[in-house]
Amino acid sequence: MKRVLVITYYWPPVGGSGVQRWVKFAKYLPSLGWQPVIYTPENPDMGSVDESLLADIPSEAEIIKRPIIEPYGIYRKLTGSKGQIKIEANPAGSGRGSFLKRFSLWVRSNFFMPDPRCWWIRPSVRFLKKYLKDHPVDVIVSTGPPHSMHLIARKVSLATGIPWVADFRDPWTRIFYFKHLRLSKWGLRRHRQLEQSVLDDATAVVAVSPLVQADFAAMTSTPVHLVTNGYDENDYTGEVTFDGNFNVVHTGLLTAEGNPVELWKALGAKCSHDADFASKFRLILAGKTDSAVLKSISDAGLGSHLVDLGYMEHNKAVMLQRSASVLILPIREEPETKAILPGKLFEYLAARRPVLGVGTGEGAMATVLQQTGAGRIFDWIDSAGIAEYVDALWGAFRSGKTMIPDADIEQYSRRMTARKMVAVFESAIGIPSGY
16 A cells, blocks of 8 residues: 655534545545555644544554644734634634734734744754655645645655655635735745745645646646546435525634625625514524624624524534525625635535625636536626525425536546545656546
């Protein structure tokens, strides 16, 4: 069995289908002839671990944990924050507010390159060079963000000659919040230099969206492959129970930058003039929701219909998705999100429930929804279109029909995407791919 060293920050996994990406790859790699060797911090500064995902880690996986030092303790003291913080979950939002928060973002952006995990680079490189002498691997994979993982892999690959695959779950300098990072000219130049060094020195680059793949391919001569996120078919088995209500469901993080205000207004208006709809309608949120979003929901008159479940483990969130009448998928109102394929989209496809997206109708997400017939996406300000689609979904619900065809989505299964990733490994080490 060949061995692949995976350098990742998020292990054990937290919520979010994009972050789950390598847990799911690791699950299927042994059956494809590859043993995953996971290198990860033993004390990462992140949110709650999703215990339900631990069962997906195969017995063949080797887990290596090393201590990491991060500057978040200093940040908390400066800003008065308590508990876990997530500067990178929404750096644009972090750039507003008190002077200390704005100053902290400026420091984080210009002095912690490429991110606050940069202090882990040098000790990790030292450790891995020694480890690999006695425990060789065939391929190294780094997955980011955080992009410090790529810099670790780059140095180790250059020192050892081991082929290296840089897996980008999100873009680097073309991510939506990058323009809000309060970067100096030097900081901007340094980020671009680091990004270019990763793209040029990697044996292969992987993107999760066709538009991101095209962007990277225009920047480098390194082969850039497309391996999207996906869904695990094993998560979508068993009977589904419906409670008879018209349940509009969102799972995962819902930020102020992706607040679908016109959707809330459309649902509020529908409740006000359709008593039957109002008696059946529930808005169910499972995950972290920004306070500004909750206020908008209340302002739209939906407070009595809201069921805010907070954080929910992956297996429970999947059952909620499968029992929904409608799944809502808003994306941030930023032009860069045109290129993004949210990991949640593929779970929604597997749930086989209608999807109501809010974002840009010309982006990667809109293309997948159109190709699969799983739903529709509307512009952030298209109140009429949203209201019309809500009426259509409600009409289908009342007649006991579904509005989505039984589309072929197997290409997005985790089993299939793992095969595609193995094909990248094989290409990196010069083996003709069997895929």
